[in-house]
Amino acid sequence: MDFPLSYIKYLYHFHVDRDYFECHEVLEEYWKDHGMERNSIWVGLIQLAVSYYHYRNNNRKGAIKLMNRVLLLLQNSYLEMDRLGIHYPELIKILKDSHQKMRKNQPYKAINFPIKDKKLYILCQSYCNEKSINWGNPDTNTPVQILFKHKWRRTPNSKKHENKTSV
Template identity: 40%
Template sequence: MYPKAYISYLAHFHGDRDYFECHEILEEYWKSINGEKESVWVGLILTAVSAYHHRRGNFSGAHKTLKKAISIFESKRGDLAELSLDEELLLENLNDLLAAIENKKPYTSFAFPITDKMLIASCIQECEFTGMNWESPSDLNNENLLHRHLLRDRTDVIEEREQARREKNRG
């Protein structure tokens, strides 16, 4: 009923709180379905990116990405319901979070208001399978979790960009 990527996203979002991984998982899925730039998937990606920035103390980045996510969600309420998210509660919670970010309040873990018990059960099962604990708080001492974008291997990305540059110069 739900894409595997969505269950994996929710498991990471509520399990190990690896927001960078959440972004990676849903971006890959979104690209595979030739998603539009204002899709609910982009809103979910931006929510994870905002949480990543907020946890690192990047209030500007957290604010910008969360504000865009809220805008998308406001225009995609029906899509949120199809993903078994309580749209009113989600928007209320995200607007409260946006206010906290504007006031430079420290990061705290939060949860999506999921309405489908079977979806929650699938996410919990995914967490158990991958060694995560559902709804555990973020580990603020885990440097890999906090600074993942700085620590990842970017060899493939750099090579892809270089290849594109070479092809552009040939054309």
């Protein structure tokens, strides 16, 4: 399978700079451009990134709410996740473990997708190599510009900060 560049960028942001806000932006644009449904697997991936954005920023309520949606959206997505090069059972286990940690108010810890498709992994590595960055950042020293990116986002016609929720 050929993987969309937007998906590679999503995985890059999720695993390298841990810019979950940018994950949302990149994949939401792809999702909208392709006229997909609100129950699409892409929406699940977008909401997953937003859940981790909230989790890292100690918004447990928002993180849990979105993770509930993610688990619901992805519950029967074995074939789609397989086509996206992800080991579905392992991903669901990781997400359920994270969900429990969120509910128990345990501290945020970055996760990695269990990528099983060698071509996908090579594409991700190549994308990282172009930027001279290593895959799988443990997310121990994230810059404030990424942690609170929503506060600096500006609309094209406004100088005010925008808090936008789309998906």
